Amino acid sequence: MYDKIRIAPSILSGDFMDMAQSIDQIEAAGAQWVHIDVMDGHFVPNLTMGVPFVAQARKITDLPLDVHLMITNPLVQIPWFIEAGADIITFHLEATTGDEAHRAIEMIHETNIKAAIAIKPKTDACALAPYINDIDMALVMSVEPGFSGQSFIEGSDLKVARIAEMATNSNAHPLIQVDGGISIETAPLVCSMGADVLVCGNAFFKADDKPAMVKQIIEKASASQMPQDA
């Protein structure tokens, strides 16, 4: 048996003058989630969209809204994103100190929302160990967060493998998401190591035939997966 691959196109590569159409394209292509990159100009240099965007997106789609917070002080804004209608909230481990990450997970889980932690390329996979049994998803950044259209950092697939191993050893079952430079070429690499959710920015929005792109990437990624227990 193989685990199901999910594609989460990043709206950051969509049309900022027509986001409704970009969300329609994600739905029409058969992708599973809408990935929303929230950047504050502090945690990362770039500045993108925030709470009002999530609230508007909620009104026009039933697809899960996968909100990736690249912000400092995530504990302040998490309740606002819950209120706005997010389905999955991912915050960065590097943006927390002390017990803030545990408190953020608790805050998210008090509702029916999924909680995920992201780690930047230079953060060791082991940093997720204290949270592996509490999170619904681990996000491996395969580029430095801040911009779409960057190249996949080699070796990110090995970080996926370490997290998958850590989860197995802890009897935990988080999804593993990879974000940055994912394409038809890199998707099989990370999925062969245990990734099951693929964020695609440029690769999705630049594709002329988006339904075909989604079908092809899912087929190639699924074919690369290791068989799980029957």
Ligand code: DX5
């Ligand atoms: C980068 C963002 C990504 C980005 C992915 O900081 O978190 O979600 O939009 O874009 P691509 O797939 O083009 O690397």
Ligand code: ZN
């Ligand atoms: Zn992202």
